[in-house]
Amino acid sequence: MAASADVVSPALPAILKKSPEPALDTQLIPKERYLSPEVMRLEWERMWGRVWLYAGPLTDLSEVGDYFTFEIGPESVLVVRTAPGQVRAMYNVCQHRGRRLRPEGGGFANSFRCPYHLWRYDLDGRLISAPDGATDFPQGDPAACGVRIPQVRCEVFAGLVFVNFDAGAPALWEYLTRDVIEHLEPYRWAAEFRVNLDWTVEWPCNWKIGVDSFNEIYHLQGIHPELMDMSDDTPAGCPIDFYGRHSRILYRVGVPGPRWDDEMARGRGYRDANQITAGTRMILKAYGLEEKPQWEGRVKDLRPVLIKAARERAARNGIDVSGLVDDQLLDDFHYFLFPNITLNISAHHFWLFRHRPHPRDPEQMLWDFQQFVRVRPGQDAPPRPPHQHYVLGDGHEANYPHIALAQDEAQSADLQRGMRSAGFKGLYLAHQERRIRYFHQVLNDCLAQP
Ligand code: FES
Ligand SMILES: [Fe+2]
Numbered sequence: 466m467a468a469s470a471d472v473v474s475p476a477l478p479a480i481l482k483k484s485p486e487p488a489l490d491t492q493l494i495p496k497e498r499y500l501s502p503e504v505m506r507l508e509w510e511r512m513w514g515r516v517w518l519y520a521g522p523l524t525d526l527s528e529v530g531d532y533f534t535f536e537i538g539p540e541s542v543l544v545v546r547t548a549p550g551q552v553r554a555m556y557n558v559c560q561h562r563g564r565r566l567r568p569e570g571g572g573f574a575n576s577f578r579c580p581y582h583l584w585r586y587d588l589d590g591r592l593i594s595a596p597d598g599a600t601d602f603p604q605g606d607p608a609a610c611g612v613r614i615p616q617v618r619c620e621v622f623a624g625l626v627f628v629n630f631d632a633g634a635p636a637l638w639e640y641l642t643r644d645v646i647e648h649l650e651p652y653r654w655a656a657e658f659r660v661n662l663d664w665t666v667e668w669p670c671n672w673k674i675g676v677d678s679f680n681e682i683y684h685l686q687g688i689h690p691e692l693m694d695m696s697d698d699t700p701a702g703c704p705i706d707f708y709g710r711h712s713r714i715l716y717r718v719g720v721p722g723p724r725w726d727d728e729m730a731r732g733r734g735y736r737d738a739n740q741i742t743a744g745t746r747m748i749l750k751a752y753g754l755e756e757k758p759q760w761e762g763r764v765k766d767l768r769p770v771l772i773k774a775a776r777e778r779a780a781r782n783g784i785d786v787s788g789l790v791d792d793q794l795l796d797d798f799h800y801f802l803f804p805n806i807t808l809n810i811s812a813h814h815f816w817l818f819r820h821r822p823h824p825r826d827p828e829q830m831l832w833d834f835q836q837f838v839r840v841r842p843g844q845d846a847p848p849r850p851p852h853q854h855y856v857l858g859d860g861h862e863a864n865y866p867h868i869a870l871a872q873d874e875a876q877s878a879d880l881q882r883g884m885r886s887a888g889f890k891g892l893y894l895a896h897q898e899r900r901i902r903y904f905h906q907v908l909n910d911c912l913a914q915p
Contacts, residue, residue, distance in 0.1 A: 478790045480648050481715075484706035489902050493891030498905075499671040499884045504912075505827040509538050512804060512911040515631040517640045519806050519819055520544050522660050522835070523624045525571055525849070526552055530588060533571030535628060536831075539824050542617050542628055543567060543577070547588045554619035554628045555590040560612050570852070590614030622646065624655035625817075642709035645800065651788030652810065654837065659846045662836035662866065666855045668874060670881035672805065672830040673905075675820035677892075678873050678880075679799075679807040680900040682716055686724070688872045694733065695744025697722025700897040710803035710907045712900040719748055719771045719795045720764055739764055752778055771795055779812065783841045786812050801900060803907050814838045828881055832874065836866060 498504045520535035526546035534557055535542040541557035543566065559566050559579040566577050566586070576593060578585040584607070585593045592612040599606045618629040620637035627637050638646055652658075668675060678684075685698040697703060697717035706713045721742060730738040741749075741764050749755065749767075752774035775794035779786040786794060789812055798810040807818040815837050823829035840846045855861040857878065862871040883889050894902050 480790060481704075481792060483704060484644070484708060487707050487903055487906070489899055489906065493893055494902070494905050495891045496884045496889055499673060499881065500827060502827055505822065507912050508822070508908075511914055512908060513538055513630075513822070515629070515634060515911065515914075516804055517620070517627045517629045517634070517637050518804075519802075519817070520554065520619075520626045520628045521571075522837070523552070523621055523626050523655065524659055524846075526626070528573065530573045530575055531571070532567070532574055532588075534567055534569050536569055536821070536824075538822055540630070541565060541569070543590075543614075544619065544626055544628065545574075545588050552619055552621060552626060553589060554617040554626075555614045556617060558614065559584055560592065560614055561595070561607075566614075586614060590616065621655075623649050623652070624658060640709070641802065642711065644708040645711055645802070648713075648798075648800075649810075652812070652815070653785065653788075653839075654815070657784075657839050657841065658815070658837040659840050659849070660835050661838045661847045661850060662834065663850055663852045664834045664855060664861070665852065666832045666834070666857060666861065666874060668830050668832045668857055668877040669828065670830055670877040671827055671884070672820045672822040673908075674877055674880050674884075675818070675830055675832050676801070676805060676807070676904060677901045678876060679818060680712070680801055680904060681895075681898040682714065683895055683897050684876075688876065689869045692744070692869065693725055693729065694721050694742035695719065695748060697724075699723055703897075705897070705900060707903060711801055712903055713798065713800045714900065715792065716797040716799050717795075718797055720745055720767050741767075749774075768795070775812065783843075784813070784839060801904065803904065804911075812839070832877075834870070 518535070518537060520542060521533050521544060525531060525533050526544065529546050529548060532543055532545040535544055535554075542554050543557040544552065544554045547553045557566050558564070559581065561579065561582055561584050564579055564581045566579055574588070576585050576587055582596060584595045587593050590613050592608045595602070595607045598608050604610070618632060618634065620627055622637055622641060629637075634640070682698045682703060685692055685696070692698070695718065699722050702717050702722050704715050721738070721744075725738050727737045730736075730740065730742075733742075735742065745764055745767060748771060752771060754770070754774050772791045772795050776786060779794070794812050800808040800810065802808065805820040807820070809816040817835045817837065819833035819835075821831040821833060823831065838847065853861070857874060862874070865871045892901065
């Protein structure tokens, strides 16, 4: 059964243990940080350049020579498989006159040749040749002078490639924290998960509105009413934890929570709150269980039934979930990795949202959505889908794998509009929204470091 946020038992699996609560103030979060070019500049100088940033999936770099670009703020990084056991990153810029070496995207290369004057680099970024190099450069042949594209730090965890512009930053494992690493490893992402959806959507808001939107479930009643009959969104039911700069909420899925009372149930056409709901029935079907008459009258007792069914389904499909606790088979284990990654994790798939700032405009952002699905050993992986780029309102919303994501992104424009109003000073946050407060506090700490 679900662990309560307030109960700490020595028998509780490590992944469910309550973390210490950070000290947090209660001030408004000033709205200027969602609007100001000066804050945007400071974020670039003091935060983006010093933290580990998710660049892309390792499965896109399976062969030596495979590469992809990672665009962040004004920078573009080339991430390259340079050897069978090695992935490296470098600035995506030619050392001759500064042309961007590769357009946004990915592909395969034996070497990187700049299209402008044809300087050619090896996969490590070392200049191999420059036309007229030996005869027309008074400073000596550039290829013989050790010209090399500056490297960017690059490390991999769980099949996710991260980069860091700061040569002096702590290692990725230290940045992510031992807790987060131990929580994520048993999912076997590196071995068994593949991308099967890859989108970028331009949202008309600051990137922190993207982060904030997924750091609380207080908005469930407001914009996701159809989730009320199949999940618990209450602060008491959904514990929040903090790990280093990062945070997590356990969003309880499968059966309705305490907000689902007789009155709400009748409002949706049910006899009372005990009747099996459409949402729960959907989950029963997904686990190969049809609605059974003996469950009528006790919908809220179905959680252990669903967990047992989930484990049995995994066994039938040859999927190893032995490293996962019961809660991980049903609930959304929802992590935020500072500064800009949201993870919605279940045993069979996970969603990765990446909130990127616009290169120039603090009131625009790029919202990236990658869905990863589990492919059992020996099974053919789904084809890697091409990356799709959308703009809010262009009709892509209908293709989301869950309506809640369209509902979330639909808020972005109105949130940013509100920030511009003289009638609004800043965010007035509830305790259950403290992951937002913590995120802003960690960001403040970064911005305070010269
Ligand atoms: S700018 Fe790249 S070769 Fe001249
Ligand atoms: Fe939402």
